[in-house]
Amino acid sequence: MSNVILIALVTLGLGAVAVRRPAIAAVVIAGQTLLVGAGALGAAPGRSTEFLVAALLLMARAVAVSAIALFVVARVRDRLPHDDVHGPLVRLCGALALLLAVTALVPSFGLESETAGRTASALVAIALALVLLRRAAAYAVLAFLVFDNGIAVAAVAAPGALPLAVELGVAFDLVLLVAVAAVFQGRILRAFGTTDTAALRSVRD
Amino acid sequence: MTESVDVLVPLAVFLPLVVALATLMGGTATWIDRVGRTGGIVAALPALAIAAVALARAGDPALTGPWWRVDGLGAVFLATTAVVGALACAVSPAYLRATPTSRAGSLTSRRLYWSVMLVFWAVLIAVPLADNLGLAWILLEGSTAASALLIAFSGKASAVEAGWKYLVLTSLGLAFTLFGIVILSVQMASGPEVAASLGWDRIAAAAPGLEGTAIVAAFVLMLAGLATKGGWAPVHNWLPDAHSEAPPPVSALLSAALLPTVALIAWRLGDALAPAVGRDTVRGLFIAFGLASLAVAVPFLWKALPWKRLLAYSSLEHMGVIVLAIGIDNRIATAGALVHVAGHGVAKSLGFAAAVPLLRYQPAAGRRPPRGLAHLSRPLAGAVSVSLAALAGLPPSPLFVSEILVLWGAAAAGLAWVAVVAALLLALGFLGMGHVLVEGLGGRPSGRRPSGPRGTRLILALTCVAVAMLLALTAFAHRLPDSTLVLHLFGGSS
Numbered sequence: 001m002s003n004v005i006l007i008a009l010v011t012l013g014l015g016a017v018a019v020r021r022p023a024i025a026a027v028v029i030a031g032q033t034l035l036v037g038a039g040a041l042g043a044a045p046g047r048s049t050e051f052l053v054a055a056l057l058l059m060a061r062a063v064a065v066s067a068i069a070l071f072v073v074a075r076v077r078d079r080l081p082h083d084d085v086h087g088p089l090v091r092l093c094g095a096l097a098l099l100l101a102v103t104a105l106v107p108s109f110g111l112e113s114e115t116a117g118r119t120a121s122a123l124v125a126i127a128l129a130l131v132l133l134r135r136a137a138a139y140a141v142l143a144f145l146v147f148d149n150g151i152a153v154a155a156v157a158a159p160g161a162l163p164l165a166v167e168l169g170v171a172f173d174l175v176l177l178v179a180v181a182a183v184f185q186g187r188i189l190r191a192f193g194t195t196d197t198a199a200l201r202s203v204r205d
Numbered sequence: 206m207t208e209s210v211d212v213l214v215p216l217a218v219f220l221p222l223v224v225a226l227a228t229l230m231g232g233t234a235t236w237i238d239r240v241g242r243t244g245g246i247v248a249a250l251p252a253l254a255i256a257a258v259a260l261a262r263a264g265d266p267a268l269t270g271p272w273w274r275v276d277g278l279g280a281v282f283l284a285t286t287a288v289v290g291a292l293a294c295a296v297s298p299a300y301l302r303a304t305p306t307s308r309a310g311s312l313t314s315r316r317l318y319w320s321v322m323l324v325f326w327a328v329l330i331a332v333p334l335a336d337n338l339g340l341a342w343i344l345l346e347g348s349t350a351a352s353a354l355l356i357a358f359s360g361k362a363s364a365v366e367a368g369w370k371y372l373v374l375t376s377l378g379l380a381f382t383l384f385g386i387v388i389l390s391v392q393m394a395s396g397p398e399v400a401a402s403l404g405w406d407r408i409a410a411a412a413p414g415l416e417g418t419a420i421v422a423a424f425v426l427m428l429a430g431l432a433t434k435g436g437w438a439p440v441h442n443w444l445p446d447a448h449s450e451a452p453p454p455v456s457a458l459l460s461a462a463l464l465p466t467v468a469l470i471a472w473r474l475g476d477a478l479a480p481a482v483g484r485d486t487v488r489g490l491f492i493a494f495g496l497a498s499l500a501v502a503v504p505f506l507w508k509a510l511p512w513k514r515l516l517a518y519s520s521l522e523h524m525g526v527i528v529l530a531i532g533i534d535n536r537i538a539t540a541g542a543l544v545h546v547a548g549h550g551v552a553k554s555l556g557f558a559a560a561v562p563l564l565r566y567q568p569a570a571g572r573r574p575p576r577g578l579a580h581l582s583r584p585l586a587g588a589v590s591v592s593l594a595a596l597a598g599l600p601p602s603p604l605f606v607s608e609i610l611v612l613w614g615a616a617a618a619g620l621a622w623v624a625v626v627a628a629l630l631l632a633l634g635f636l637g638m639g640h641v642l643v644e645g646l647g648g649r650p651s652g653r654r655p656s657g658p659r660g661t662r663l664i665l666a667l668t669c670v671a672v673a674m675l676l677a678l679t680a681f682a683h684r685l686p687d688s689t690l691v692l693h694l695f696g697g698s699s
Contacts, residue, residue: 109388109419124384131377140373147380151387158391166339166403170383173346177376180350184357184369191362200366204446 123150245294378433385426435467448517491532498525506637538614567652577650
């Protein structure tokens with residue numbers, strides 16, 4: 001993947017941390033997921049047939065999970081927007097701090113491109129930031145996608161590292177997981193009247 | 206023998222799936238329950254047969270197929286998963302009958318319950334058989350989706366919260382494991398052993414040629430992720446809520462089958478990567494997780510908790526013992542771990558099975574500790590007593606023998622401080638559970654007494670079966686350190 005795509009992936013991730021509405025964040029992360037698929041397809045020429053199949057798989061998975069995520073956000077709507085504890089600037093700074101810490105801590109793990117390794121670590125950090133800093137339950141689903149995008153970036157930069165069968169299984173699991181998370185979004189809204197995770201925590205108080 | 210295993214392995218995984226399909230086609234609640242219960246018990250037989258074959262040839266190399274391996278270590282976990290699943294199927298109709306729903310809702314929810322539970326069980330059966338780290342990860346992640354739905358089955362707000370928390374935490378944990386797997390793959394591809402697969406033997410063969418901080422980081426990421434899924438302290442936050450909110454048969458599967466199965470994957474991983482990461486690092490991490498789990502669980506065993514929540518914290522304690530034994534890594538502690546997995550599986554299944562009549566006749570036990578069980582129902586009191594006494598490690602429980610083996614193993618490995626700390630924590634846990642047992646049997650009962658023997662016939666039968674299994678395990682346990690099974694795990698040496 002080119003450096004431009006890698007920078008765009010991180011920027012989109014940080015954008016999802018900063019934007020106010022879950023619907024916009026879902027569109028941003030769907031774009032990021034599709035960009036990972038496109039990047040993998042772009043890297044396919046000159047590589048093995050197995051890599052091409054894996055790249056096509058990544059693209060198909062990106063389309064499926066993006067569609068489910070967008071469907072969920074469109075269908076499960078809170079009557080009132082959630083008041084996140086921190087404003088966009090604080091969230092962005094928090095995510096950046098986490099990103100810098102994680103990329104500094106994770107050692108180089110032998111990918112073809114050092115930038116791809118750092119991007120993978122950065123996306124993992126952004127996924128954690130989404131879970132920690134955002135209150136709508138939908139952000140947890142988006143965090144799975146961002147985390148998985150980070151892993152996909154690493155896998156694309158290390159051709160042949162993951163067997164195709166494993167890639168297929170991972171893709172299936174991710175689609176399944178996002179679908180189950182979608183079911184939960186509806187149940188959470190029915191049970192609590194909101195998808196604010198602060199309301200969920202109040203059950204145990 | 207190999208030919209029969211070739212047939213039995215796919216049968217063991219697909220038979221529960223066939224039963225799941227059959228329950229989806231049922232037209233009446235009674236029919237669905239009957240198919241689920243009978244089919245579920247029959248579906249356990251191939252897995253038990255595989256385990257029997259593996260244990261009979263424990264000294265020989267593992268039998269392998271396209272995606273599976275049948276060995277002595279996996280056999281103990283496979284047999285436990287099969288027994289726990291069969292018991293869950295036996296108890297489920299009683300649970301579903303006691304769960305009030307409308308007629309149409311009853312059919313739909315029964316179909317959902319049985320099909321998802323049987324798929325979950327089929328996945329758990331496949332995990333100990335998986336001859337590949339990547340496949341094991343896929344199966345564990347697949348089990349998350351199914352079990353999260355089951356945890357939220359009742360639809361109560363607290364159950365939905367528990368299911369959601371479980372889904373988010375364990376999925377994020379397993380994402381870390383996947384990140385570690387990718388790093389491991391990259392390292393293996395660039396090392397002397399170019400990896401076309403993530404088979405356990407391939408990883409073990411490549412491990413001596415791998416070194417550096419990247420492989421340590423990969424191992425720590427994988428283990429931390431597995432610890433989250435396996436409910437090890439300090440990353441166990443989902444466990445108490447999920448166990449106490451899930452239907453009791455599902456809680457049994459979560460506690461007695463899923464948690465040990467995750468420990469098995471961590472065990473295989475630690476064994477395979479020890480030459481690369483360093484045996485002391487691997488041991489240290491397992492021992493730290495084990496002692497942390499014991500230390501976190503024990504104070505809760507002294508608290509006045511509702512029955513299922515108490516069993517949840519007991520699961521945390523017993524995972525601590527198993528993980529500690531894996532970390533000690535000698536044949537005495539390994540024997541302890543194997544006995545503990547099997548004994549805990551039987552005792553915990555009985556405990557969760559007892560929750561079905563307990564919550565029916567004393568609904569308040571869902572919110573506070575049970576009281577006056579000896580006056581309420583003797584079969585129920587018997588089941589609770591056997592389960593708690595066995596879990597506490599009261600002789601002649603096999604868990605008493607296994608805990609002694611683990612402590613002895615720690616002392617033999619030169620880890621006297623570990624043995625002392627673990628002994629202290631186990632003694633405190635024993636006293637806490639004993640206190641709960643005395644309080645639960647005595648006192649004034651609330652709720653209503655069963656109107657006749659029919660209401661408690663099943664739990665009485667299950668208690669008899671469990672007692673027989675526990676005593677058989679105790680009789681066998683002391684011979685295990687010198688058995689072919691354990692000696693083979695240590696390359697035939699003592």
